[in-house]
Amino acid sequence: MSDDQIRKERSHLDSRDRVMSEPANGVIPTPHSGTISLSLKPGEDPPRIGLAPGNATVLTFYDQTGAPWPITSVTSGNSDAFATTKAGQNGKTNMAVIAPKASYGYGNLVVTLEGLPVPVIFSVVNGSGVVDYRKDIRIRGRGPNAQEDITEGSSLQPANxxxxxxxxxxxxxxxxxxxxxxxxxxxxxxxxxxxxxxxxxxxxxxxxxxxxxxxxxxxxxxxxxxxxxxxxxxxxxxxxxxxxxxxxxxxxx
Incomplete structure (x- = not known):
């Protein structure tokens, strides 16, 4: 092969590798991070978590005082679409990691927290074009590591x-x-x-x-x-x- 032929072949291989590494639909998902507040009252809509192939999503749980709320279990509602695990020291960690196992899929995620009598449930969508890198989940209640409030708010109607x-x-x-x-x-x-x-x-x-x-x-x-x-x-x-x-x-x- 001539030098030009080698360069052309290497360019072709480079282009192929680049295309193979991209999402199947050619769209790079938009990353998001933020905070979700939950009251866990009956009828409350479950928050939606976006996944994307090649990306792991981290959920961290806190109580209303900002203290970490330890996770006792994490369960995937669709184990063919996404896997779940706790990250950190067992029995103390407040972090859950979700990783997609397919290009597309949906299901729910069930998380139980130490001392909380009801589970925290999320809707999970994989391949929607939006990926949540990190979500901080704030539960309106006092967890086992609750901090003492130095000041208290007024009795006025809470803000949104x-x-x-x-x-x-x-x-x-x-x-x-x-x-x-x-x-x-x-x-x-x-x-x-x-x-x-x-x-x-x-x-x-x-x-x-x-x-x-x-x-x-x-x-x-x-x-x-x-x-x-x-x-x-x-x-x-x-x-x-x-x-x-x-x-x-x-x-x-």
Whole structure:
């Protein structure tokens, strides 16, 4: 073979290997990560988890205080389509891994948690074009490793879990307006008559409607903006001392 023939053959082999490594439909799945909050009340729709060949999906479980909630079992509803396993120290891990075994398929996933009397159930879809790299599952309840709450929210109606999780994931929903703060470690937004605050610090005042905590330690708070009328100041606790943060809210009507 001539040099040109060798180059042509190598280019053909390279192109073949590249095509063989791509998904059968030629579409690279879109990766997602985020937080899901569950109450486990009857009638609650099971969350959907997206899988894609060649990708493993990790689910991590936490209680409402942000403490890891240990997994006791993980069961695949369609073992021909996807496999499941726990990752980490047996009896203590809060991580479950899902790996697809086929290009397409669907089923459900059943996870039981230590001390929780009902299972956590997910719908699983493989090959939809969306793959969940990681999902943090927040169960509205106190698990066996629950942390003591330093402050408590107000008795006002809780905010929408999906919305507060979007702020916690630093993905404010469309229509949220950023609010200037006097501390770079505190972010704030106004959204539908609520003020959403994101910080690693623990808020002491004012009373908040709801709070969520991420595994990395970030916290998101939902505050009725009318409670800040005349005094747009937030108080946080850091190592037992108070830190005050001013907000530029303008006029609250």
């Amino acid at each position: 879990d999906k919305v507060i999780n979007e702020f916690l994931d630093d993905l404010p929903p469309k229509g949220a307006v950023a609010v200037k703060t006097s501390n770079p470690d505190v972010e704030a937004w106004r959204y539908k008559h609520l003020l959403y605050v994101r910080s690693h610090m623990i808020m002491a005042a004012p009373d908040y409607v709801q709070d969520h905590k991420s595994p990395e330690g970030s916290r998101a708070y939902a505050i009725d903006e009318y409670t800040l009328r005349g005094s747009p100041v937030l108080q946080f606790l850091v190592d037992g001392r108070s830190v005050y943060v001013d907000l530029d809210l303008g006029d609250i009507e």
